[in-house]
Amino acid sequence: MVLVKEKMAIPIVLDHSSHQSLQGQIFDQLRHLILGGKLKPGAPIPASRVLAEQLAISRNTVLLVYDRLIAEGYLQSRRAIGTYVNLELPETSLAAARRVATLAPVLTETVIRPTIPFIGQSPIERNTRHLDFDFFPDRLDPDLFPHKIWHRYINKVSTGTNTHFSEYCDPGGLPSLREMIADHLGMARGISVSPDQIIITAGSQEGLNLAARLLVKDATLVATENPCYPGAALLFESYYAKLIPVPVDEAGLDVEQLPKSGVTLLYVTPSHQYPLGFTLSIERRLKLLDWARRCGAYIIEDDYDSDFQYRGSPLTALMGLDDYGCVMYLGTFSKSMGAGLRLGYLVVPRVLIQAARSAKALLNNGHAWLDQATMTEFIRSGAYGNHLRRMRHFYSKRRDCLIEALRHHFGSVRLSGLESGLHLAWHLPEDFPDARKLQALALSHGVGIYSIGSGTAYDYGKSVYSARTLILGFSSVNEYQIRAGIQRIADALADLPVPPPFSTATGRGAVVSS
């Protein structure tokens, strides 16, 4: 253990034998000091180099923590001056901290699992009010929610004699909704399943929890893409899994680099790799299934945003190609309808049906009936199909606008993830500031763009994308905001003492980047 207490030192204790990463420990402790009022708004934070020296760890680890605290609104970086506790802390975090403070003496005695630094996905938790243009990935535009029709169906299902408010429902979910999902998966994703293989969940996050309850215990080897979705990696960590990073490239997860044996579970995002947006090639899909069969491993296929395919048709889902019964499929309505609905589903191979239903029943005896019934009517009436078409139209225009704005200001930019989804990845050329610096520069000018290590992704730290890739979501910013936000980044770069040699036809000279 290392205890830091010196001039300008912050009391941080690192436990090198802990299951929790060093990054997670520092993040947690700094956040607690801020929320507990021990570090007051406006207080300076030691330079990353200083804290790294004191803790005898790499500076990069500290930088990643600072990036994340900045992105989530706890810290603020002032150019050429230093890093400070944000003057305006996220209110919901403060309220939560007050509640925790009153419970603290009891909790510290009874909580035996280490805290996992996943604060959930709620946008309210993040302090983005100071941002004029926020390209946070995968957030939806609230104005596009179909309020009127949704209310109509809530009214329809909740009045009359056919309601199920007073009784427990099937823990697997409403049969009619599961039938519709099974039909949809057959048509849209090439997956042939019976409705009893589907468990309705509170978003994909609960589906991940169910899968982990079935398959993960202390030291289970779980492989994930590197980088990957933090909601998955941190969840497996919370079950004490041992995580194994597997590199990704333009064809998705590099199957050749998977361990040959020992892995129980692999979490993968084949349609639109999170966060880089690559699509797993068909050749690799088949090799992956072969690997799972040989290893005796299960695969969780997270198909979080395949409803938004802009070019061509999506490849058949992994589960649709699976003859061995080793794939579990995660679907969600968080991207098509809204994350606040908390509606998703897990599709399990036949042998796991009973175990998954029992796990769901133990957790909460099944998903809330009203949401499921409303969603069923929404799909049955054709309103869901219309809504999806409308969303695709808006979001594809925003995607095109973002690509055009980046090209306009920075020339032939290298982008990935354009075919589908609600965000893209921008791979910066060598002569640009690195992703972390550009993120900080943009933030200081009121624009949110996100490096891989900023908390938007789980980065094991050794990927080729760690330093030079930025993630930009385009679903919650309109076309005006997209143009203005990218313009502002271009202006900020041009104002640097040594601007990178980008330029455009509009006056900054020729283009750089591959």
Ligand SMILES: Cc1ncc(COP(=O)(O)O)c(C=O)c1O
């Ligand atoms: C890779 C990935 N999977 C799943 C989700 C959705 O999670 P949920 O369905 O729990 O809202 C997200 C949300 O951003 C995501 O990025």
